[in-house]
Amino acid sequence: MSSAVCVRFITLRVVSSPTFYLQFQAPPLDVTSMISGGIHHPVLRKWQNNGRNLTKSMFIYPIFLSDDPDAEVVISSLPGQKRWGINKLEAFLGPLVKKGLKGVILFGVPEAMEKDPRGSPADDESTPVIQALKFLSKLFPQLMLTVDVCLCEYTSHGHCGILSSLPNPGHSNAPTVDPEASAQRIAEVAVAYAKAGAHCVAPSDMMDGRIKAIKLGLMHAGLGNRCALMSYSAKFASGLYGPFREAAGIPANFGNRKCYQLPPNARALARRAIVRDANEGADIIMVKPSLPYLDIISDCTQYAPNHPTACYQVSGEYAMIVAGAEKGIYGLKDMAFETTESMVRAGASIILTYFTPQFLDWLDEDQ
Numbered sequence: 500m501s502s503a504v505c506v507r508f509i510t511l512r513v514v515s516s517p518t519f520y521l522q523f524q525a526p527p528l529d530v531t532s533m534i535s536g537g538i539h540h541p542v543l544r545k546w547q548n549n550g551r552n553l554t555k556s557m558f559i560y561p562i563f564l565s566d567d568p569d570a571e572v573v574i575s576s577l578p579g580q581k582r583w584g585i586n587k588l589e590a591f592l593g594p595l596v597k598k599g600l601k602g603v604i605l606f607g608v609p610e611a612m613e614k615d616p617r618g619s620p621a622d623d624e625s626t627p628v629i630q631a632l633k634f635l636s637k638l639f640p641q642l643m644l645t646v647d648v649c650l651c652e653y654t655s656h657g658h659c660g661i662l663s664s665l666p667n668p669g670h671s672n673a674p675t676v677d678p679e680a681s682a683q684r685i686a687e688v689a690v691a692y693a694k695a696g697a698h699c700v701a702p703s704d705m706m707d708g709r710i711k712a713i714k715l716g717l718m719h720a721g722l723g724n725r726c727a728l729m730s731y732s733a734k735f736a737s738g739l740y741g742p743f744r745e746a747a748g749i750p751a752n753f754g755n756r757k758c759y760q761l762p763p764n765a766r767a768l769a770r771r772a773i774v775r776d777a778n779e780g781a782d783i784i785m786v787k788p789s790l791p792y793l794d795i796i797s798d799c800t801q802y803a804p805n806h807p808t809a810c811y812q813v814s815g816e817y818a819m820i821v822a823g824a825e826k827g828i829y830g831l832k833d834m835a836f837e838t839t840e841s842m843v844r845a846g847a848s849i850i851l852t853y854f855t856p857q858f859l860d861w862l863d864e865d866q
């Protein structure tokens with residue numbers, strides 16, 4: 500017996516009240532108050548994840564492809580990321596595939612090709628993503644090839660669709676698009692990518708009706724059962740795409756995208772977009788950006804419960820995390836885990852992130 504208990508015992512004897520004595524002898528312990536017993540060992544901590552661990556196959560790595568076949572160009576706004584030419588892809592991706600890379604998403608960045616209002620370079624036979632799809636599907640047959648489908652890397656005006664010819668008074672900086680012409684054009688581009696070997700097409704344009712147009716296009720081309728459709732369903736007009744726009748060579752003076760991307764506080768509208776795209780034939784629903792939109796990720800599990808939920812940790816989220824780590828605010832690996840685990844907790848089972856190469860190492864280490 501410790502001396503403290505003895506002292507208390509003696510004191511109680513002196514007071515000599517039987518009820519007081521009993522209270523101390525058998526205090527009303529709340530057993531539910533003690534939870535740290537379940538997390539004192541690293542393995543115990545893993546067991547607290549509700550069966551939802553980060554795994555290598557959850558990660559999709561975004562890759563920027565130049566039309567210069569020998570390019571290996573540093574993207575200054577996106578630390579550690581480069582624009583790659585087709586001749587560099589084998590040396591770049593080979594080691595990652597060996598480490599367990601399961602999926603990439605390709606973005607074309609034509610630098611020499613001539614852009615026009617309908618985004619003609621998007622599905623030109625020589626366009627970098629078509630060239631890369633043909634090459635990569637032979638080189639790494641197990642690697643899941645997703646392609647971002649959008650017109651903004653290919654249009655002269657830098658917008659994601661075909662612009663409306665109708666005037667838009669008072670909204671000169673937020674042009675409207677022609678939804679039907681845009682959906683048709685985007686479907687045409689998506690089918691071209693599927694024909695070139697894409698296992699999944701991921702339209703990021705946010706044009707109304709494009710999911711149905713793409714699904715029908717794939718089916719008419721006989722590719723409906725060979726190409727998945729991942730919809731950027733809840734894509735918000737975010738300040739976090741800045742580094743991407745430099746990476747993808749979007750003209751700086753193109754105005755904003757508020758007339759087709761969702762307003763950040765529009766939760767109900769996001770739910771409508773999720774339900775709509777699920778009903779139009781999407782196979783996977785995506786939320787973008789991720790960290791400020793965890794509630795929307797969670798909504799996907801409720802409003803499209805029969806579809807996997809993906810989320811995109813976008814360029815600005817990545818750059819912010821890297822910058823904070825460089826400032827010593829936190830450790831890079833810790834914050835990469837904390838943010839992506841929050842996405843998994845909210846309901847995501849697929850994560851698009853520029854941290855993918857690091858995760859292939861980190862997931863092999865003791866965390």
Ligand SMILES: NCc1[nH]cc(CCC(=O)O)c1CC(=O)O
Pocket residue numbers: 647649651659703704739740741742743744812813814815
């Ligand atoms: N439609 C283009 C597109 N596809 C993916 C991203 C963002 C990716 C990132 O920021 O990492 C964007 C940017 C945008 O809409 O401005």
Ligand SMILES: [Zn+2]
Pocket residue numbers: 649650651652658659703704
């Ligand atoms: Zn776009």
Ligand SMILES: [Zn+2]
Pocket residue numbers: 667670673674675758
């Ligand atoms: Zn408007």
